Every structure is written in structure tokens, then in C-alpha cells.
Amino acid sequence: MTRTWHVRTITDAAQARIATARLAAACGVTTVERTRLVAALTAQLRQCLTKGGEWRVGVAATLAPGGGDFSVEVAAAKRRPDDRQPPWRASVPCAEDADVSGADHAADDPVTLAEALFGADEDAALLLERLDEQEGLVAFHREELHQTNQGVLALHAELDAAGRAQRELFDAEQKARKEAENARGRLTFLADASAALTASLNHEAIVRLLPALLVPRYARTVDVWLFDDVDDALRGGPHPAAAVLAARRGRPQYAADHPGNLPGVDDQPPSALDPGRPLLCIPLLTRRASQGVLTLSPPDERWDADDAVMLIELTRRASIALENARRFERNRDIAETLQRALLTELPTTPGLTLAARYLPATRGLNIGGDWYDAFRQPDGSLITVIGDVTGHGLHAAVMMSQLRTALRAYAVDGSSPGQLLTRLHVFLHRLRLDLYATAVIARFHPDDPTLTWAAAGHPPPVLRTPDGQVHTLDAKPGAMLGIPLKQQIHDHTVPLAPGSTLALYTDGLVERRSRGIDPGIQRLAEELGGFGPTELEQDLEASADRLLHPLLHDSEHDDDVCLLLCHVHSHGHRRPAPES
Numbered sequence: 090m091t092r093t094w095h096v097r098t099i100t101d102a103a104q105a106r107i108a109t110a111r112l113a114a115a116c117g118v119t120t121v122e123r124t125r126l127v128a129a130l131t132a133q134l135r136q137c138l139t140k141g142g143e144w145r146v147g148v149a150a151t152l153a154p155g156g157g158d159f160s161v162e163v164a165a166a167k168r169r170p171d172d173r174q175p176p177w178r179a180s181v182p183c184a185e186d187a188d189v190s191g192a193d194h195a196a197d198d199p200v201t202l203a204e205a206l207f208g209a210d211e212d213a214a215l216l217l218e219r220l221d222e223q224e225g226l227v228a229f230h231r232e233e234l235h236q237t238n239q240g241v242l243a244l245h246a247e248l249d250a251a252g253r254a255q256r257e258l259f260d261a262e263q264k265a266r267k268e269a270e271n272a273r274g275r276l277t278f279l280a281d282a283s284a285a286l287t288a289s290l291n292h293e294a295i296v297r298l299l300p301a302l303l304v305p306r307y308a309r310t311v312d313v314w315l316f317d318d319v320d321d322a323l324r325g326g327p328h329p330a331a332a333v334l335a336a337r338r339g340r341p342q343y344a345a346d347h348p349g350n351l352p353g354v355d356d357q358p359p360s361a362l363d364p365g366r367p368l369l370c371i372p373l374l375t376r377r378a379s380q381g382v383l384t385l386s387p388p389d390e391r392w393d394a395d396d397a398v399m400l401i402e403l404t405r406r407a408s409i410a411l412e413n414a415r416r417f418e419r420n421r422d423i424a425e426t427l428q429r430a431l432l433t434e435l436p437t438t439p440g441l442t443l444a445a446r447y448l449p450a451t452r453g454l455n456i457g458g459d460w461y462d463a464f465r466q467p468d469g470s471l472i473t474v475i476g477d478v479t480g481h482g483l484h485a486a487v488m489m490s491q492l493r494t495a496l497r498a499y500a501v502d503g504s505s506p507g508q509l510l511t512r513l514h515v516f517l518h519r520l521r522l523d524l525y526a527t528a529v530i531a532r533f534h535p536d537d538p539t540l541t542w543a544a545a546g547h548p549p550p551v552l553r554t555p556d557g558q559v560h561t562l563d564a565k566p567g568a569m570l571g572i573p574l575k576q577q578i579h580d581h582t583v584p585l586a587p588g589s590t591l592a593l594y595t596d597g598l599v600e601r602r603s604r605g606i607d608p609g610i611q612r613l614a615e616e617l618g619g620f621g622p623t624e625l626e627q628d629l630e631a632s633a634d635r636l637l638h639p640l641l642h643d644s645e646h647d648d649d650v651c652l653l654l655c656h657v658h659s660h661g662h663r664r665p666a667p668e669s
Contacts, residue, residue, distance in 0.1 A: 090114040092148040095166060102134040107144040109161060116150045116159045120215045126161065126181050133163050133177050138613060143167065150183060159183040167337040211251070225356045246618040275399045278306075283406045291418075292414040298405060307396055315373070315381035329360040332382040335370040341380055341401055344368040351397040367391055369656025371401055373408040380411060421449075431543055432547050433462045433493075438471050440535055444629040446637060448650040460483040462493055466503050475653050476528035479546065479569075488524050492517070492570075498531075505531035506543035507580040510567060514545065514578065517571030525571040529593055533585070533655065540585040543578050545570050548596050548606065548644065551614050553625075555588030555659070559618040561610060588659040590625050597648035598640055613640060625656050 092112060094105040109130060113123045129145075137144040143166040151158045167501035239380035282302045289295050292315075300311040311493055316336075331344035334357065343349035344357045345367035360368050366386050373381040383404050392400075394663035435443040445461050453468060458478040465471055474496060477483045492513060499512045507529055517526060531540060542550060550562045560583075566580035585591075592613065600610025616636055625632050631652050641650065 090150045090152075094146045095143045096134065097136060097142075097145055102138060103114055106131055106134065109146070109148055112148055112185070113159055113181070116157065118159050118181050123221060126159075126179055129179055130163070137163060152183070155177060157183045166529075172489040172565075174253045205425055206541075213641070221589065231329060237320050237638055259275075270538070272395065275395065276485065279399055279403055279406075283349040286407050286410040289410070290414045290417045292418065295407065295410055295414055303385065303389055303400075307388065307400060308473070309387045309388050313373075313381060314384065317364065327382060328361065328369055328382075329362055329370060331368055332370040332384050333359060333373045335382050336379050339372050339374055341372070341397075342370045344370065347390070347391075349391065351392065351394055351641075352488055353401060354397060362442060369397065369400065371404040373404060373411060375412045380408065380415075383407070433464070435463050436465060436471070438465070438533070438535075441533055442474070442629045442656045442658065444633040444654045444656075446556070446633050446650070446652045448597075448637070448641070450649045459597060459650045460493060460586075460650045461593070461653045462490045462496065463653070464497060464500065466500055468503055470503075470642060471533045472500055472506070472509075472530060472595060472655060473533070473591075474528060474530045475547070475595060476526055476652055477595045477597075478526045480524055488522065488526075491525060492528075505569075505580045506532050506541055507578045510545045510570065510578040511576070514576060515571045519571065520571075522571075525569045527569055527596075531591060531593065531655065533657070538587075540583050540587050540589075540591065541580050542583070543567070543580050545578055546596065548599060548610060551592040551594075551610070552583065553590040553592070553617050555586055555620055555622075557620075559614040561614060585657055587620075587657055588626065590617070591655040591656045592636075592652075593653040593655070594650040595649070597650040598637070598652060600648070605617050609640070625654075626659055629656050630653055 090112075090527050092108065094101065094108065096105055097101045106127060109124065110127045113126060118126065134144075134146075143165055145166045147162045147164075149160050149162075151160075158180055158500045159182070160178060160180035161177050165172065213392075218417060237433070285298060285302065289298065294314065296313045299313055300308075302504070303311050304424070314336075314433055315601055329344055331342035334355075335342045338355075341351075341352055341354040343354045346359045346364070348356045348365070349369075350356075352371075354369070360366075363386075367390075369385045369387070369392065371385075372379045373383060384516045387401065433445075435445055443463055445463075446463070447459070458480060460478075461473075461475045463471060463473045475491065476489070478489045478492065480488075495516050496509060497514060499509050504512070510528060513526070515526065517524070525546075527545055529542065529544045529547045529549060531542040533540065544550070544562075544566035546566065549566070550558045552562055555597045562581065562583060564581040565579075567576055568574055594613070596606060599610060599613055600606040613636075616639055620632060620635075633652060635652070636654075637652060
């Protein structure tokens with residue numbers, strides 16, 4: 090169905106509007122859609138009347154089983170060629186069972202106009218009802234939205250409370266984690282510091298190490314006051330009164346103008362020596378008495394209680410390390426004194442010059458086992474010996490003295506070097522002291538240009554001939570002395586030309602843990618071969634020092650060192666007689 094109206098005046102526009110509304114109602118267009126369509130058409134017709142001229146209003150209704158379409162078009166009745174504005178169109182859906190038979194006559198009489206007006210009022214009333222319903226729905230939804238907002242606000246409040254609780258828990262967790270990390274740091278520091286303190290057996294090195302460990306992390310200044318006797322704690326001097334009290338009472342003291350409240354520490358007035366600085370004075374206790382006081386000032390204004398507990402424990406461990414170091418040093422000094430007292434004063438022999446050196450170990454209690462000796466036999470021969478007793482300390486030094494005495498007793502009957510070592514082996518084996526020894530014995534005879542020697546488990550002698558060639562005397566040696574094995578140690582001989590030099594030594598001279606013993610013997614041979622033709626002849630003592638320097642200057646030796654040089658005079662060389 091289609092309808093067309095021509096509009097020139099406002100009356101024509103009203104009639105077209107009324108007819109369109111009646112047709113839309115007849116086609117089953119809903120009230121809301123119909124009102125919207127008529128309002129839009131009215132606005133468009135007003136624009137057309139303002140422009141003037143004749144306008145065409147066309148209505149088309151397409152009905153179909155599934156629903157139809159009601160469309161309106163407004164266009165100029167006569168389009169000009171230069172008019173590019175497209176026609177105005179609008180469409181709305183309509184019902185499939187619409188009846189348009191009574192809506193096809195024109196609305197040009199007053200009765201029709203009145204009916205159309207009343208129909209428009211009815212549409213407006215229906216629209217107002219719909220608006221009331223929508224307003225009710227909007228009010229309902231507004232109330233629901235208000236309730237929802239109240240719930241959201243309550244939820245936000247709960248979330249804020251949960252957030253605050255979570256932040257508090259997080260802060261507590263962070264605090265606990267920080268405390269755990271600090272505790273772990275203290276334990277790690279305590280373990281590392283204890284290992285460093287106990288690694289040294291020099292009490293002066295331990296005293297120097299304490300400030301290096303504690304400053305600046307746990308203390309600003311560190312003072313170690315050591316005294317050799319308990320009475321030293323009672324002597325006056327430039328020490329804080331709290332340090333003297335710590336030494337007397339054996340308890341840590343805290344001197345400051347405020348209470349420290351540190352666990353296990355007594356509070357005292359500030360020190361007169363340094364009133365503006367808090368001092369923590371911790372005694373260095375031993376099993377018997379206090380051996381000193383450790384005085385510290387805090388890195389900040391005061392100490393944390395946990396840090397103070399850790400410092401007290403570290404001081405206890407430092408005290409043990411100091412006591413062990415001092416005991417070790419006393420034992421080492423006693424052993425070294427005994428060792429040097431038992432070493433032989435070398436005899437003066439025509440045609441032969443002797444030079445000996447003994448050096449204690451640079452670290453560790455590794456003294457007491459190395460020894461050398463030289464003495465004459467009844468037939469005029471000179472016996473030279475160098476040896477090493479297993480073990481270290483006083484026990485090894487005593488065993489060395491027994492071997493030295495036994496060797497001199499066995500040599501009275503003129504026994505050869507191999508026979509002497511065999512007797513020493515039997516002697517040491519029968520003692521069953523779980524100590525063993527190594528040794529080399531060399532015999533020089535003024536009328537025999539032959540060197541007789543024998544070895545038992547010892548590094549081989551090194552012989553330098555007059556032409557500068559160096560030979561290692563490594564003929565088959567015997568086993569160590571004292572082992573549970575029956576053995577007969579044999580003699581070996583080698584020509585001994587005038588101007589020759591024999592070097593006897595202990596393993597401390599040539600053996601290093603990182604290289605072994607063979608490279609050290611090779612190096613000794615090279616150094617001995619490097620002397621000039623007359624250096625050994627002219628000054629054997631200086632030559633001994635020169636030989637030791639390149640072998641020992643570049644490292645600490647863990648064992649003591651013995652060296653015995655025996656130089657046979659060249660022809661025409663006369664050694665000055667010793668002063669009477």
C-alpha cells in the first residue's frame with residue numbers, strides 16, 4: 090500500500106501528518122514508534138514549509154507474514170538539477186495482521202481532524218503511561234543501584250580493613266624476616282670470625298685481627314688490653330675503670346651516661362677517659378683467670394642487644410684462641426731452645442771445612458725433629474750425620490737427643506756409616522715409641538780420597554765436584570729407622586777429589602706440598618752448581634746462607650730445616666788454625 094500527498098501550506102502539512110499517523114496506527118505500528126515517527130515527520134515538514142515551494146509526502150506499507158515495514162519519504166515535488174540533497178526517509182516495523190481498509194480516505198474535514206486530534210491525545214496518554222511505567226522502573230532500578238552502592242561501600246570498607254590487616258601482617262613478616270636475616274648474618278659472621286681467629290697460632294696476629302674483624306660493622310674502635318699476670322689487672326694505667334672492673338669481676342661492663350640494658354652486662358658510669366662515648370668492656374677469660382679485656386665503642390649511638398650477645402660470644406672464642414696461641418708459643422720456644430741446645434758445635438778438621446744451618450719452621454709446632462752432628466772416630470775419620478725424627482715438639486726433640494747420644498756411642502768402635510745406621514734402626518725399633526727417623530751418615534778420612542756414606546729413608550746427599558758438576562748420591566738407601574722390619578743398611582762409596590763439596594740436608598729444605606721433593610732436590614743441585622770455583626773454598630759460611638736464600642725466601646716452610654756443608658780443601662789451600 091502507498092499514499093502520496095502534496096504539501097504547500099501548513100494545512101496540507103497537518104492533513105499529511107494526520108493521514109500518516111492514522112495509516113501507521115492501521116498498520117499496527119506501536120504507539121511509541123508511531124509517536125517517534127510522527128514527531129520526526131512534523132519536524133521535517135516544518136523545515137520544508139520554511140524553505141517554501143511544493144513538497145511531496147509519500148507513505149508505503151509493506152505487509153508480510155513475518156512482519157512488515159512502514160516507511161515515510163519527504164522530497165521536493167519538482168527536483169532541480171542543482172539540488173543534491175537526498176530525500177528524507179524514515180521507517181518503522183508494523184504488524185503482519187494490519188487492516189488498512191478504513192484509513193485510506195483523506196483527513197480534510199473537521200470531523201476527521203477532530204478525530205485525529207483525539208487520537209493523538211490518546212497516543213500521548215499511552216505514551217505518558219509508558220513513561221510512568223518507565224519512571225517507576227527507573228525509580229526501582231535507582232533504589233537497587235543505591236542498595237548496590239551501599240553494599241559496594243561496605244565491601245570497600247571490608248577490603249580496606251583486610252588491606253590494613255594484610256599490610257600489618259606484611260610489615261610483621263618483613264620485620265621477622267629482617268630479624269632472621271640479621272640473626273643469620275650474626276651467626277655467619279661469628280662462624281667466619283671464629284675460623285679466622287682459631288686459624289692463627291700467633292697471639293699478636295690474633296690481637297691485630299680483632300679490630301679488622303669488628304670495625305666498622307660492629308664497633309667504631311677496638312682496644313685489646315692483654316696482661317701476662319693476673320696482678321696486671323690491678324695496676325693503674327690509661328685504661329677505663331670499666332675495663333679494670335671487667336678484669337677483676339670477670340663480667341662484661343658497660344660505661345655510658347645512660348643504662349645499656351644489655352643482657353649479662355653490668356652498667357657503669359661513663360669513662361673519665363672518654364665521657365662522651367659508650368664503652369663495652371668484655372674480659373678475655375681463660376680456664377684459670379682473665380688474660381685481658383676487649384674494649385669497644387659502638388658504631389652508632391649504642392648497641393643492639395643481640396649484637397652485644399654476639400660480641401660477648403666472639404670475645405669468649407677469641408680468648409680461647411689467644412690462650413691456645415700463647416700455649417703453643419711457649420711449647421715452641423721450649424722445643425726450639427732444647428733443639429738448639431742439643432745441636433753440635435762443629436769440630437775443626439784439617440783439610441775439611443764444615444758449615445751448618447738450622448732454621449725452625451716459620452709456622453706450626455714443627456720443630457724438634459731435625460738434627461745434625463759431626464764428630465771424630467778413633468782412627469781419625471770424621472763422621473757427619475744429618476737426620477729427621479718423625480713427629481714434632483718436645484717428644485721428637487727428646488727422641489732426637491737419644492739418637493744422637495746412641496750414635497756417638499756406637500761410633501766409638503770405628504763402625505762404618507751403614508753399620509751405624511743398622512744399629513740405630515735396632516735401637517729405635519726396640520724402644521717401640523711409635524716414632525721413626527731418617528738419616529744420612531757420611532765418613533771422611535784424611536788419608537783416603539773416598540767418601541763412604543749410607544742413607545736410611547732420607548733425601549739423598551748432593552756432591553759437587555771441583556769442575557762444577559753436581560751429582561745426587563741416590564744409591565739404594567735403607568728404609569726408615571725404627572719400622573717393624575729387619576734390615577741391613579749397606580755402605581756406598583764415591584771418589585772425593587780435593588775441592589769437592591758435599592751437601593747434607595733435611596726434607597724441610599727441598600720439599601713443598603705443592604711441588605713434592607724431587608723438584609726441590611733438582612733446584613738445590615742447580616744452586617750448588619752455580620757457585621764459582623773459589624767461593625766455597627774461601628767462605629763456606631757465606632755460601633751456606635747464599636744456598637738457603639733462593640730455596641726458602643719465596644715461601645713459608647712448614648718444617649724445620651737443617652743443612653750441613655762439607656768442603657774438601659783444594660791442593661795448596663791451607664785453612665788458618667783456630668785461635669786458642
